[in-house]
Amino acid sequence: MRRSLAAITGAAETDLGRLDDRSELDLHVEAALLALADAGLSLADVDGVTSAVHNPVEVAHALGVEPTWFDGTTVGGTSFLVHVRHAADAIAAGHANVVLVLHGESRRSTVGRHPRPIPADGMMGQFELPYGVYGPPTMFTLPYMRYAHETGTTVEQLAAVPAIQSEWADGNPRAARPTRVSVDDVLASQPIAWPFTKLMCCMVSDGGGALVVTAADRAKDGRRPPVYLWGAGEAGQSPLVSQMPDLTRAETFERSSTAAFREAGIAVSDIDHLMIYDAFAHVPLYGLEALGVVGRGEAGAFIADGNTRPGGWMPLNTNGGGLRYTHTGMYGMFAIQESVRQLRGEAFAQLEDVEISVVQGVGHFFSEAATLVLSNQEPM
Amino acid sequence: MMTNIVGVEPRPENLRVDMELEVRFEQRAGRVLPVFAPAGGVH
Numbered sequence: 001m002r003r004s005l006a007a008i009t010g011a012a013e014t015d016l017g018r019l020d021d022r023s024e025l026d027l028h029v030e031a032a033l034l035a036l037a038d039a040g041l042s043l044a045d046v047d048g049v050t051s052a053v054h055n056p057v058e059v060a061h062a063l064g065v066e067p068t069w070f071d072g073t074t075v076g077g078t079s080f081l082v083h084v085r086h087a088a089d090a091i092a093a094g095h096a097n098v099v100l101v102l103h104g105e106s107r108r109s110t111v112g113r114h115p116r117p118i119p120a121d122g123m124m125g126q127f128e129l130p131y132g133v134y135g136p137p138t139m140f141t142l143p144y145m146r147y148a149h150e151t152g153t154t155v156e157q158l159a160a161v162p163a164i165q166s167e168w169a170d171g172n173p174r175a176a177r178p179t180r181v182s183v184d185d186v187l188a189s190q191p192i193a194w195p196f197t198k199l200m201c202c203m204v205s206d207g208g209g210a211l212v213v214t215a216a217d218r219a220k221d222g223r224r225p226p227v228y229l230w231g232a233g234e235a236g237q238s239p240l241v242s243q244m245p246d247l248t249r250a251e252t253f254e255r256s257s258t259a260a261f262r263e264a265g266i267a268v269s270d271i272d273h274l275m276i277y278d279a280f281a282h283v284p285l286y287g288l289e290a291l292g293v294v295g296r297g298e299a300g301a302f303i304a305d306g307n308t309r310p311g312g313w314m315p316l317n318t319n320g321g322g323l324r325y326t327h328t329g330m331y332g333m334f335a336i337q338e339s340v341r342q343l344r345g346e347a348f349a350q351l352e353d354v355e356i357s358v359v360q361g362v363g364h365f366f367s368e369a370a371t372l373v374l375s376n377q378e379p380m
Numbered sequence: 381m382m383t384n385i386v387g388v389e390p391r392p393e394n395l396r397v398d399m400e401l402e403v404r405f406e407q408r409a410g411r412v413l414p415v416f417a418p419a420g421g422v423h
Binding site for chain 2: 131
């Protein structure tokens with residue numbers, strides 16, 4: 001167990017979708033105010049701020065906050081899971097009392113969007129970009145060819161990932177893709193990067209989200225049920241997808257989840273609800289195997305057989321995930337938000353009797369990972 | 381390593397995991413890059 005328990009006491013998302021009237025800074029601010037209102041706190045209470053890509057001091061300034069602690073760790077879409085872990089440690093160390101973990105991204109409308117250049121003299125610029133790859137669709141998907149070859153995972157099983165997640169998002173007015181799709185629908189959608197079709201790839205949207213993190217003893221006095229951070233882990237490996245030591249395993253997921261499960265004192269059998277960052281359909285397959293939910297090569301059949309769908313024994317990506325709900329570019333914030341909703345009993349597709357939820361995040365292309373073990377119960 | 385497979389039509393059936401390759405060197409934008417072609421010529 002963590003040496004000093006922290007809790008998420010406020011959580012909120014902005015509108016999602018096409019938001020061409022709001023800048024990325026606006027989205028940070030809007031999310032912050034919504035989450036503070038949710039927590040029953042005000043800006044005057046805030047002394048810690050985190051953000052990714054955007055300088056956290058710039059964001060704090062927009063809020064009128066002069067923080068005593070800040071963190072701008074930017075490691076792709078898992079940044080916000082890392083921020084929650086760092087915030088809990090900062091609170092334990094006495095560096096901050098009320099931390100806002102903030103995300104805002106105008107990926108679709110590109111309003112007030114800071115450039116994200118890939119330096120030509122960096123590793124990726126020198127050794128990968130000259131071959132014409134650029135961006136997630138042509139880079140993140142590459143290891144899957146080796147995975148499918150070694151495990152025998154079929155393209156139909158890969159297509160089952162978005163098809164089954166579409167059952168969770170079915171009818172959710174906040175989901176970008178709120179309808180059910182079949183395996184055949186997924187396979188018939190536009191080819192993007194062999195064998196990935198459009199519906200095996202996340203959508204591109206605008207939106208923001210925020211979390212309020214405080215010490216657990218303070219959380220009990222809040223206006224919302226606390227969501228306790230039982231354990232957390234993070235791990236880094238190579239900045240280049242081509243340098244993964246084993247293209248068929250998310251070793252960063254293995255390391256971050258092992259650390260988080262150990263800290264929380266839980267095993268896979270304790271997990272009631274699971275979120276695995278799904279920028280593309282293969283990431284949940286890698287994640288299920290890395291977390292030890294299934295054995296090597298078993299994830300495709302596990303999902304296709306219905307174990308992760310509504311009513312299945314391991315509910316996975318219950319907001320529909322990045323494939324069906326939203327994906328602003330750095331989706332990790334929204335995976336955490338869905339865990340918080342499930343643990344508070346306020347999700348669109350609410351599960352019964354959820355006490356322990358695990359969030360697995362990925363940064364870039366398996367380069368970084370972070371895991372959070374969250375619960376609505378105080379640890380024993 | 382990241383590279384390109386050349387000397388063959390870029391269709392899935394032509395690009396198999398574990399296929400044997402041989403190195404070629406191509407000039408691109410004033411630099412020489414190692415790329416690979418199916419071993420023994422076009423299959």
